[in-house]
Amino acid sequence: MQVNWREITHARNSFAALYAACESEGFELEPVKAPVGDVTCYSLNSLNAPYLREEIAAAPCTTVVGGPHATACPMETAAYADYVVVGEGERTLPRLLHAIEAGEAGGRIPGVATREGGLCPPDHTVFLPAYPPFSQFKGYLEISRGCPFGCAYCQTPRIFGRRMRHRPIDEIARAATAFRDARFVTPNALAYGSDGVHPRLDKVEKLFQALHTNRIYFGTFPSEVRPEFVSEEALDLITTYCANRRLHFGAQSGSDRVLKALRRGHTVADVEQALDLCRDHGILPVVDFIVGLPCDEDEDEAATLSLVREVVRKGKAHVHRFIPLPGTPMAGMEPRPLLPETQRALGQLALAGRITGSWDDPERRFFRNHSDVLS
Structure with a gap:
């Protein structure tokens, strides 16, 4: 499964941390300038979210959105994204990617919100x-x-x-x-x-x-x-x-x-x-x-x-x-x-x-x- 990371100003440190976490679980996040592949991941703050909403909604792939804005407004974000990662992503994002790859992401995954399933609260704090x-x-x-x-x-x-x-x-x-x-x-x-x-x-x-x-x-x-x-x-x-x-x-x-x-x-x-x-x-x-x-x-x-x-x-x-x-x-x-x-x-x-x-x-x-x- 090809997993990409949408390059966005002010999300570079999040990319570095989540790349490392996903790499250890067998997923390499490829930096991209537009949504492509099987999955594209985004990290949004409350200033850049309005400029990327339409792109995410029209993306030709599965979209996963996290970051401060998604955490604060999970169901608003789930209206245009396929999956929303709420809170810290080091454990939640690889867990979600494994579920997507296995075709099992329809269930409730802790720390993930979807349009249909609502928010399943996080079950951990990152160590x-x-x-x-x-x-x-x-x-x-x-x-x-x-x-x-x-x-x-x-x-x-x-x-x-x-x-x-x-x-x-x-x-x-x-x-x-x-x-x-x-x-x-x-x-x-x-x-x-x-x-x-x-x-x-x-x-x-x-x-x-x-x-x-x-x-x-x-x-x-x-x-x-x-x-x-x-x-x-x-x-x-x-x-x-x-x-x-x-x-x-x-x-x-x-x-x-x-x-x-x-x-x-x-x-x-x-x-x-x-x-x-x-x-x-x-x-x-x-x-x-x-x-x-x-x-x-x-x-x-x-x-x-x-x-x-x-x-x-x-x-x-x-x-x-x-x-x-x-x-x-x-x-x-x-x-x-x-x-x-x-x-x-x-x-x-x-x-x-x-x-x-x-x-x-x-x-x-x-x-x-x-x-x-x-x-």
Whole structure:
């Protein structure tokens, strides 16, 4: 049976992980730019899903769709796809492919939704040590999954759960031999080895020591850290072992009232302390903000703009407009229009090269134009 993987921007790391999982079960996912063969697999997020829906519905083959959007909206996705993989795919996708090959996919398969059968809930959580992060097609080093913080706008804890799981250090080090530069995928890099709430910097240091042959980039793209995890000890470890001299973390708002409403689990004071610590250690802070939040009021928006200005005095800020993601508590909420003075101030900061982001068009955060969805 010929199984293909539809090449889609922002799904490359998922492809690397699922290729490795399927390869071990006897299926090789062939990258393609259009649906062909016996089966074509897709991974969709909520921005690219509308552009691929018609293609999937008209595909001349069996279609299997997973990813954040499919997990959040399984029956909506099942209206145009043959099979929908809900949640983590390393075990579910090979199980489904075996059933399709054997002609037995009409039954209820855990973690799979269909138009006729509805959703059969997943029956497992992926045990990371059982699956390599990649094989033939390299991806970033995924070291952790799950997040104990239930931020109201975020899909991560709804897809991967609120209990953190970690890949063992020896397996990370073995996979890292494929790279000169070690870059990681994790919801919070400084939570490695911990429960996600209480840092275990001894585990982080052991990880760094095991990667002694790599240039380590930690707490920067494609991962970040949480502001309350930024400490003297954490920054000492980064400056001692790592090549990056910038640290990426999310503030999201300059209002404690809004942070509480978002269930962020930190305060504005935590952000300000993280900024001071980064500057004291010669680390450039790169800080994310969300504007246009439905729970914002005028004074909250002004407080966020004030914190953005504080960040850019000696750091960088990424400012993005709120996107209501399905499957989250804030799904279906409309972004709040920005005040004219906020629009002007953000524009001036952008022209001066002090901030980046997409506070007018949220799609620019993910792709420059619609053709990027399909590349």
